[in-house]
Amino acid sequence: MISVYEFLERRYDEKTRIVMSLVFQVSRGLATGVTIYAAAIVLSVTLQIPLSITILLIGAVAVVYELFGGIHVDIVSDTIQMIVIFLGIIITGLVGLHLIGGWSSISELIDPARLVAVDFSAHGLGDSQDFGFWPLFFGGFFLYASYYGCDQSQVQRELSASNLKECKLSLLFNGFFRFPIVLAYCALGLILGAYVVQHPEFLEKLPQGRPDYLLPVFILAKMPPGVVGLIFIAIMASSDVFP
Template sequence: MMYAVALILTHAVGLSLTATILIIGVVTLAYCYLGGMKAVVYGDAIQMGLLLVGLVICLVVGLDRLGGWHAFTANVDPARLVAVDYSGFGLGDDNGFGFWPMLIGGLFLYCAYYGADQSQAQRLLSARDSTTVRRTLLANGLIRFPITACYCLMGLVLGTLAQQGSGPVAEAIAGEPDLLVPMFIRNGLPAGLTGLLIVAIFSAAMSSVSSAINSLSAASVEDFIVGGRDVSDGAYMRASHAATLFWGIVCLGLAFVTGHLAATLIEAINKIGSVFFGPLLATFVSAILWPRIDARGANAGLVAGVAVNVALWLFVPALFWFWWNVTGALACWAIAGLTSRAGPRAHAPRTAATLDWHWPSVTLLAAWFVAIVAFASALPLMLRG
């Protein structure tokens, strides 16, 4: 994420990639080191506000440059309006972003992201009570689509604007789509708005990086340094500071060696995540619901799931990467079950947890899902009339 945003900002402000990575990394590391989890949560809330302001500015200015809404709908590429493709299964040469790989693979991906990823789970564990956690997840499920739809609409507007003109912005869409927004910010906005949008992009980077650093630090301290022992607050704080500094430096170092992994940055980020999210979800589900899978089996399954996905990445390019979330989970469960069954059992089986389904929320989210699919399917007709 640090590399991705640094690449964008390099073209928006003219700084070198090295300087941009260092600025993002050092500033984020500083407030993570000093502020901890509270700084991450409050910082994320402020940064989200900045991003939404930037989204509205780009959308409004882009529509104005195009000549208004009617000019946009008259000139937008019809192929770009197809949001749901029921024909693609992510196999062979068909469109990987089809309905079924996105639905099934996305289910595994987001269950892992919101249920087992430390960067998200630590926010939920910081909530006041379980009711707050439920309301937070419900609000996220309801609000996420409108915000994402606005981002996509902004991309359609700016892409249409680029196709109608010439110069750097028009060249960006033909070469590197990731540069479309930063080049529009640099060349298409007044100076004051350009500065505000650059701050918004920096905020996006710091929001993601701060979550990563803080979650890595928390997990490292709890699992490897404290390890269940009773330590003083002072010792715990020193360990947390040391872990935060260490992981901040690691993230900075990795940002310098990250290259292009996909056609666009959003694909690259999710492609990397899809290698790990399936096995991660399977491990947590095993710990909660399948008592007969022991720690040895869970570790073996986790490694096997990631290995299977890496092998698919390297040797089976015909399989769309969204399916890795499923293959990794299935491989993890299979190996974890076999390993646990084959070896001697060190402890008595655990008791499976009881799931507390909040059916009003489940029903509301299911209805919202149907509405989203219906809206997305009808989108070409609505925009083209």
């Protein structure tokens, strides 16, 4: 068995396999388009070439990479990517903290409402609250149950395990390590947000109406030359162009 959709056909019928396969192809195609676009922005800023060219370049490399690499290369590269991502976040975060005057400056510069990640008093059902705990809890449960149980990009890793025990461990480690890296993303976002509040003139360096260029432009402008390459590799890895 090489896919979760093959299992669904055995468990239910061929129609179920076809429908779920189509849903995966459409949703994964849209998601991959977003990740390629994000990585293309980084290359466009770094190499000073049009965004359309970097999109085509990354798309072509991704196709060749997956076609000849296979699942083994995918798993090995994921491990390396995790290390590089954390290094990139730590280095960028430390430089950003130094520039804004430390972590305490964030609470002074950022709107306190933006520091509230989850509102336990909100139920999210008609109360005009965007981040109620229960909607996030139940929505997250079904989202990740679907992602890790029905999404071939994840299930293929589980199916490649040598036995059931390793399969369970892969899911366990994925769950535990996913949270700190997302938390690190959020922390870095707060640091950059505080820097922009402290130095509003920095926004003039960004293309008009393109806040998504903030991180790559910040790296080019403020990071030591010797680590710029490492940081951009970390951004490329975090975009997960090669899933």
